[in-house]
Amino acid sequence: MTQDILALAGDFPTLSREAWLALVDKALKGAPFEKKMVTKTHEGFSIQPLYTRADWPSTGDPSGFPGVMPFTRGGTAAGAVLHGWDVRQEHAHPDPAAANAQILTDLERGASSVTLRFDAAGRAGFDSDDAEAADLAGVEGMMIASLDDLDTALAGVFLDGAVVGLQAGAAFEPAAALLAALWARRQIAPAAALGAFNADPLGTLAATGSLPMSATRALSRLGALAAHTARSYPQATAVMVDGAPYHDGGANEVQTLAAVLSTGVAYLRAMEAAGLGIDEAAAQMVFSLPLDADIFLGVAKLRAARRLWARVLEASGASEPSRAMRLHATTARRVLTRRDPWVNMLRGTVSCFAGAVGGADSIAVAPFDAALGVATDFSRRIARNVQVILLEECNLGRVNDPAGGSWYVETLTDRLAREAWSAFQGLEAEGGMVAALESGALAGRIAATWDDRRKAIAKRKDPLTGVSEFPNLAEAPVATAPVDLAALRQAATTRLSAARWDGVAPGDFAAAIEAVGTGATLGALARALGDGAALRVPAVVPHVLAEDFEALRDASDDWLAAHGQRPKIFLANLGPVAQHTARATFAKNFFEAGGIEAVAGAGFDEAADCVAAWRDSGAKVAILCSSDGLYETKAEDMARALKAAGVSRLYLAGAPGERRALYDAAGVDAYIQAGSDVLGVLGDLHAHLGLAVEGSAR
Structure with a gap:
């Protein structure tokens, strides 16, 4: 046969x-x-x-196999095929009790681990009732200052069954002591305790521009924490290298990876100084990388990161199994918008897809309303189910490194890895990450990159759906979880003052855990474990991609509240529908991206009719919209009539070409077309109409 x-x-x-x-x-x-x-x-x-086979070698594939050098294709041979990735949910509700209800819901309905973000007071090393942190308590995180606070937040959570990660900023060691003391209170065997202390003092320094201690002291405390963790808690990790501070500042992916590598090297040295061998030090580290809405670049970023870190550890003398990077992926905060936040669901889905295809060990998808305030049950459910659907219904983890072998992805991964390695070498030549932060050199380079990106956003080369493209001025506001910060702060003050600790200040991490058990608070530990030498450096200023457009929309909202209507522009459409619709639609989207309501006129043949409709619209400004052919016969007369009637600024949709001098003479003030500086035009119009733009929301 x-x-x-x-x-x-x-x-x-x-x-x-x-x-x-x-x-x-x-x-x-x-x-x-x-x-x-x-x-x-x-x-x-x-x-x-x-891309073709000519772009990537068909023999001797440099990416190798999953689970072996250079680890481009994954840290383990099986990847997520056997158990999937770790579905992680981040929690930041200010009230520990309310956060606990959310945590239990998430763990019961698909999440497998959680991250607790401490509030701005806690991340700076202050208790919730500290006078120096009066405006920070409950801001962008949980009000956790004591063992009882943490116990409340994690009530009912099996601490030997689900990883609990911490985001505690400069207070990484006091927060770790709280979690370790909770393990002891719950009688969790040290060998069974699951957790990630996530110490990242250099990331905190980059993001905030300050540390409540010297860099030397911070790295020393990180090393001591890692050494204690390695000895006492074999299933926990002490250190996280987070790319978000640089990425949020506008860094490109090369800069982000270089900063992550240089930070990782600084932490390796700190842990070796604390007595850990290179393999032990590597085992204490987790890397977190934020992902934008570019799927292919996100996939290549994760693959390149593994390859680069394996090379660092190889050069450091680590054994091959220890060179596998433990990788956490998150939705990049800079892509989340406050306007039309529903689109953030799609951005979260894209980032999760890239994280899964790129081989992340754990993924956290941001709730779609994360840029607006405290996430609701509904938004957290959607974020959680994005992962569950991709994992369990789409079977995205069933194929290991599905992008491997793609000529495009392999080429992009290789280019990204090579450029990032060169940038990393540059950082090391400057003296390493601490020196680059202290000098402001890194912050300056990232700021320059942000300026270039900002220009691309302004011209809509980098479009933002629902913001710079297809805005909806009539969108209803999205409600976030209600929070009474004043009541929470008062409750925290009462709770902490009733049990104010007056014990002996601990000198090391083991003593700190014991002190927590006797009532020591986060703030007390932070003061005791620091060296009193505050460090200040130029911060990597955070940005969101939509901030400039959203600032214009905020100014429009203020105008609406003060005047009962939005600022308007009249669409002076010329001729029949077929002639003016394309440019009228373009003009409407263009101006409404800045909160300027477009009032459409019918297709006008006579100037008098157009002027009458403009007067009825209540707008002060107008824009001519039609085809090039009708502009030649009607634009000059319409422009003269509108300007004579009192139009204070007149635009024309399209490129004027050789007729610009004629249109200028007739009264056209400016032209809009594809490639225009949309943000510049809108900002100028805001100033012309008298709207006050305060700047970005961040």
């Missing part, structure tokens, strides 16, 4: 790249290939429209 073998595409001739390029050139009709077909990234990469 014979079996026919189906040869896909076997009857078609093999085409060369040159033949394909010839067809493309024909389709472009003389337009430049580089301009029309090649995409430039903020890393300086040119993304080609087509």
Whole structure:
């Protein structure tokens, strides 16, 4: 019996790249290939429209196999195939009791681990009732200052069954002591305790520009914490290297990876100084990388990170199994919008997909309302179920490194790894991460990158759906979880003052755990474990991509509240619908991205009718919208009539070409088209109409 073998595409001739390029050139009709077909990234990469086997070696694949050097394809041979990835949920409700209800719900309905974000007071090393932290208590995190507070937040949580991660900023050691003391209170065997203390003092220094101790002291305390963790809690980790402080500041992916590598090296040295061997030190580290809405770049970023860290550890003398990076992925905060926040569901889905395909060990998807305030039950449910669906219904973890072998992804991974390694070497040549932060050099480079990205956003080269593109001025506000901060602060003051600790200040982590058991608070431990030498450096200022457009929308909302209506622009549409619709639609989206309501007029043939409709609209400004052909016959007369009637600023939708001088003379003040500086035009119009723009929300 014979079996026919189906040869896909076997009857078609093999085409060369040159033949394909010839067809493309024909389709472009003389337009430049580089301009029309090649995409430039903020890393300086040119993304080609087509990748072939010529772009990646077909033999001796440099990415290797999962679970072995260079670990590009995964830290373990099986990846997420056997057990999936760790579905993590971050919690930041100020009230520990309310947070506990949310934590239990998440763990019961799909999450497998949680992260507790301490409030701004706790992250700075203050108790919730400290006078120096009066405006920080309950801000962007949980009010946890004592063992009882943490016990309340984690009531009913099996601490030997679910990993509890901490985000405690500069107070990483006091927060770790609270969790370790809770393990002791709950009688969790040290060998069974699950947790991630997530000490990252350099990340805190980058994000805030300050530490309540010297960098030397902070690294020494990190090393001591890691040494104690390695000896006492074999299933816990002490250190996290977080890329978010740099990424949130506007860094591109090369800069983010370089900062992460340099930080990791600084932490390795600190742990070795504390007595840990290189393999032991590597085992204490987890890396966290934020992911934007670019799937391919996100996948390549995670793959490149594993390859780079394996190279660092190889050079440091670590054994091959110890070189596998433990990798956590999160939704990048900079992509989340306050306007049309429903779109954030899609952004979270994209980042989760990239994290899963890129081989992250754990993933946290941000709730869609995270940029607005405290997440609701509904938004947390959606964030949680995004992961559950991708994991259990889409079976996304069933294939290990599904992007492996893709000529595009492999090429992008390689380029990203090489450029990041070079940038990392540059940081090390400057003296390492501490020196780069203290000098402000890193913050300056990231700020320059943000300026370039900001210009691309302003011109909508980097579009933001629901914000700079397709805005909805009539959208209903999204309610977040209600929080009475004043009541929570008063309750915390009463709770802490009733049990104010007056014991002996601990000198090391073991003593700190014991002190917590006798009533020591986070603030007391922070004072005792620091060295009193506050450090100040230029911060990596955080940004969100939508901040400039959202500032314009905020100003529009203020105008609406003060005047009962939004600022308006009249769409002076010329001729029949078929002639003006395209540019009228473009103009409406253009101006409403800045909160300027577009009032559409009918297709006008006579200037008098257009002027009358403009007067009825209540707008002070107007824009001519039609085809180039009708502009030639009607634009000048319409412009003169509108300006004579009192239009204070007149725009024209489209490029004026050779007729610009004529249109200018008729009264057209400005032109909008694809590639215009949308933000600049809108900001100028806001100033013209008298709207006050306070700046970004952050």
